[in-house]
Amino acid sequence: MGEKDSGYCGIRTGDKNSLRLDGRSRARVSCYYDPLPTNCVADWVCPGGTGAGYPVYANDCGTEVGFYNLAVFFEGCNFNCLYCQNWSFKRSGLSKGTWRSVDSLVDEVNDETSCVCFFGGDPTPQLPYALRVSEEMRRRHPDRILRICWETNLSMNPAWLKPMARLSLESGGCVKADLKAWDPHIHEALCGCDNRQVLENFACLAEWVPLRPEPPLLVASTLLVPGYVGEEEVYKIASFIASLNPDIPYALLAFTPQFCLEDFPTTSRDQAAACLKVAKEAGLRRVRLGNRHFIH
Template identity: 50%
Template sequence: MVWKRSQWARGDNRRTACRRCGLSTRPVSEAIGVCLHCLRTRPEEALPIAQEAHRRAREAFGMPAVAPRTPGGIRCGLCAWDCTLGEGERGYCGLRMAQKGRLVHLAGTPEKGLLQWYRDPLPTNCVADWVCEGHHRRGDHNLAVFYGSCTFHCLFCQNWHFRELSPQAGPLLSAQELANVANPHTFCVCFFGGDPSSQMPHALAAGRLLARKGVRVCWETNGMMHPKLLDHAVQLSLETGGCIKFDLKAFDENLHIALTGASNRRTLENFQRAAARIPERPQPPLVVASTLLIPGYVDAEEVHRIARFIAAIDPEIPYTLLAFAPHFLMADLPCTSSTHAQEAVEAARAAGLSRIRVGNVFLLDMPVPF
C-alpha cells in the first residue's frame, strides 16, 4: 500500500479547527481532530475523536482496529495490550493469532523475525550518541535492526512504512542469521523499528548471540514489553556496555492515547524498572530518555511533567528533545520551532534534569511546503 499525503493533509496552509471547541489558535492535526487543551480538559469528549482516526488508519493497513479481548480466548501476554484472542483473531501487533485452540506466532520468535537491517556508520543520529562511546568510533558501525511491527500506533510515525511488511511477504530472518551479519567493525546493535517490544523473543535471542561477539546491545523502544522481558533486555545492555532508550512521548495519559493509540502506564512503569538498575553501572549511561516536540501537542508543560518524572528517579538520566518533522498522518503540522525547543529545554531544566540535549536541530524552523 502506498500512503499518500493527500489522504489526510489538505494541501494548503489553512489552520485546522478543533472539532470539539472549534478553535484554531494553536496547531491542530486534521488526523487527530482535536486540540491539546481539549485533550487535557475534556478528554471524555475529545479522545473518542482521536481514537476514531487510529481505528480508520489501522483498518486501512489491514491491522486489528483494537486489541482483542475475546472472553475465553487465548492470552498472549508479551506486551501491555495482553491480547486475548478468539479463533482466527490476530493480536494488536499482527504477529500472533489463535488457531485451533493455540497461539500461533507468525513472526517474532528466535526462528523468524520480521525485520530489515543495515550498517549505520558511527557516529550516527542516535538519541544516545552524545553520551555513548560510539560517538568516537569512526570506522566502525552500528547494526541497525528495524523490526516490522509495533505495539503503538503513532499517528506521526516517521518509520510508518514498517506497516508495509508482513509475516507472509517478509523479510523474515532468524536470530542466528541476523547475528551472522556482524563483522569485526560492528561496535553495537540497536533494536528499533516499529518497536522490538512486539518481537522480544527474537531480539533477545539475537542480542545474546551478538553479545558473544563483543557487540554492545542497545534498544530504542516504547517500553510496552512484559516487565520480565524488559529485565532480560536491561541485563544484556548492562553486560555489554549498551543502553536502553525509552521514547517518552507524553506524560498525560489522554494525550498519549491520542498520539499513539496506547496508554503510557506500562512505559512509565518499565522506565522506572530499568532505571532502578543504573547504580549497577553508572557509566556509560544505561537508561536514556527522549521526547519528540510535536507542535501543538507536546509543549513545554508536557516536557516539564515528563522531565519531573525522570528527575524524581535520577536527575542525571540523559534526556534528548527531538525536533519534529511532519510524517504519516500528521503531515499537516509544521516542524518544531527554535522557540518551542528552547522553552522545552528550560522546562526540562526547571524540572531538575541536568543532562539535556536537542536532537535533529537541522529541522528547527524548517519550512514545510503543503
C-alpha cells in the same frame, strides 16, 4: 557483572536462566551497517559517539570512527502513533524487510561491528526473537566490544524488560526509551494507548542506573509535537525522570510533519528553547535538543 542478585527489580545480573523464551525463531527484519558516529538518539552520551566507558565498553576514547552500528529494523509495532516516522512497514508494497532466522542475523556481526541497535517499528513485539539473537551474538563474540542497545516505546511486559536491560548493562549498551507524553489522554490520542506500563518500566530501569552510571544505561527522549507535547508535558516528564535520577540523559527531539500529521508545522525555535529550559528547571542535568535541522 557478578552472579549475585542485584536487588534491583529482582534482576540477577548474571543469570542467563532468567531468559524464558518462547519458540519464536524468525522475524521480519531489515538491517544495515551505520558508520559511527550515527545520528542515534543517544550518540551524545554513548560509547560509540563519545568514547564513554573506554576501554571497557568503547574501542576509542573519542568517537569510534571506523566502526559500525548494526541497525536491526523490526517491521512491527504495538503502538500506532499518528506521527510514526517509520510508517512504511505498515503499508503493503513498501516493506523492505525479509524473514530472517536467528542465525542469519547473528552472522551479520563483522569485525567492525561495535554495537547493535534493535529498533523499528519497535522491538517490543519481537523481544523473544531479539533476545535470542543478542544472547547468541554475545556468546559468539565473548572477548570483544559488542554493545546491545534498544530503541523502544518501552511498553513491554516487565518480564521481558529485565533480560533486555541485562544485556545492555553487561555489554555497555543502553535502553533508549521514547517517553511520548505524560498525560495518558494525550498519549492515547497520539499513540492509540495509554502510558502506564511505559512509565512503570522506566521507573524500574532507573533503579538499575547506579549499577553502571557510565556509560548511561538509560536514555530518555520526547518528540515535541506542536499543539500536543510542549512545555507543560516536557516539564512533567522531566520532573518524573529527575525524581528517579537527575543524571539520566534526556533528549528533546524536534518534530517534522509525517504520516497522519503531515499538515502539522515543525517544532518552532521558541518552543524548542522553552522546552529545553523547563527540562533543566525540572532538575535534569543532561538535556539536549536533537533533530535541530528540522527547526526553522
